[in-house]
Amino acid sequence: MIGLWSVPLLFALPLALGILSLLVTPAWRPRLIFVGLPLLAVASFDVLARLVVEGPRIYELGGWQAPLGINLVVDGLAVGMILMTTLVASLCALYARVYLRDYPPSSSFFWPLLWLLWAGMNGIWLAEDIFNLYVGLEVMGLAAVGMVALRATPQALAAAMRYLLAALLGSLAYLLGVALLYATYGTLSMAGLHEAAAPNVTTHVALALIILGLLLKTALFPLHAWLPPAHGGALTPVSALLSALVIKASFYILMRIWLVLGPEVTPIFTAQVLGVLGAGAVFYGGWMAWRQHHLKQLVAYSTVAQIGYLFLFFPLVTGTGPEAARLAWDGTLMMLVAHALAKAALFLSAGNLILAVGSTQISHLVGISRFRPMSLFSFGLAGVSLMGLPPSGGFTGKWLLLHSAILSGQWWWLIVLFLGGLLSAAYIFKVFRMSFREGPQIDRSVTPPLTLDVTALILASAAILIGLTAHLPLFWLRLGSAFGAG
């Protein structure tokens, strides 16, 4: 009974809270998290418990079966993403409640936008229908654009507008692809497409449109130009949500569709191109991050770089043996989750450092290690995962990808993994070098509220812990996937 309720509650609850937060007075908006976060946590863990006990399942909305109605898929991958969202978004919400106190009342519209963003993301994780995914993308995308615009400065509005146009172009390309697939196979359900899909011109054009649209939304190099101003310029909790979760959704859709269409339809050549673009992102993003003078811009370019690793999934899973493909799946998902945790931590702790010194310039961090060790510690822990040092989640993910590359004989991706790690170290240590430099002896830094430091520290610790206990989440994530047997 409860099992039947917890699945729809994952999107119905945030929708209801979104409406409610619009109706209450601005002062009450942040307080709704004390109702919403525990309920969403219970629903998320209930879904996980049922997945582990009863196995993956299909949820038929409206009681209609797949080609006629819309189904939801509750498998390991979907549940893993839901739990990741619950953890990261909850901590960002707790952070935002304190952080937004110093901002004008109009920033309280963050709360309805947060809940609707959450509903859109949970809708995407659960979707089994390619048109429903489009609607989910629109809910999430518009909420994300609104969050970027919240600051309402000319720069923020320009960044939001750019983001909106990129997101819309991406959605429309995706929708064109969906229309072609529907016209060819007469179904929107992934299960139906998996059975029917065949290599032909229409399917390949549709796939190309879907890939291009989703690449633009994921901001893969060279389609990343909208990301740094949007993610780097937003309010800190917004930056964290967008970089950690929102860009993962379009990658997740691409991953699902790639596997649904299957090896007969997805060309190895395209997979290699996606891998090369990923490599380009790792190098270009890392280089640009190292060159930035503003702290949050550095973190935003680091996202551009980290997205690149995820795209190694496609060459490593297409046309390779089952063992290499399983390692690629495990490694990519570990990188994805570790990046979500580490990047949220990095943005939140960067926000704390900016609050402390009252400047976004990296050069103004001189001497801050003496006064704000905790903020810097979170920044460093998150950096460890991004650099891929053991025992973090970033290390485990890279290690699995490395094994997959060796097994499938594609040694050239090892260079990407190795040099990418060095570049990450370069930009993380750029911040540290500045903070450890001896500066003025007087404490001119502001002490941010404890909540801000604690939420960042929890996220950073989670990025390390997930590497130590990688076995269990990776086992859950494989449930119901094509890699489950391994």
Add this chain to the structure above:
Amino acid sequence: MSLRIVSAALLCLAVTGALAWAVLDRPLPEENLPERVAAAMPESGVDHPVTAVLLNFRSYDTLLEIAVLLLAVVVALALREAQPDRPEQMGLENPLLRAVMAWLLPLILIVAGFLLWAGSYQPGGAFQAGSVLAAAGVLLRLAGVTTAWLDNATLMRAGLALGLLTFLGVGLLVMIPGVPFLTYPLEYAGTLILLIELTLTLSIGLTLISLFRLTPPYADDPDEAREQQGKTP
């Protein structure tokens, strides 16, 4: 600049060509969804297949689309509140326009009501009726007619939320017997869909009116905006 235009034009041509090829070379689907819709019509509670798909078979998509509309207003509200208040300049003090409005308004309301009702057996429904309703709101605004309830922020927000809230509430309440989200019981399906459509019409209309009303009255030409700011103390 011209290089950009040429490359953009080439890109457009390439996409159009690829699309044309994809459509012309398309294999015909084996799955016949319209047939399935026709077969399930008796269980849908309405007589028009489009309404059946939008509000029963694929009602979850519609629910999320309404959330998108609400989101647009939330963003508009946030941006409007973040901007310093400017004098409202909209509305023409024209007696002729007001006289015409008196004739038009009842007609518009009747057309909206008809479209809503028609949705159950022929093309029409909440989206179309809501748009017509919004046209009435826009005309009122242009004629400079101020209504207390349109300017009441609380009432307005309640109206905006009503459609999505009802939809969500119905979706959750029907689950009590132990069926999935949005599974209407057959005997009440028609009534529930009408209830949802009725509230959606109102909310969609108010959404479009709000987007119109929340737009700052001045042109967003930066020079003009600066001039205006200089004038107001």
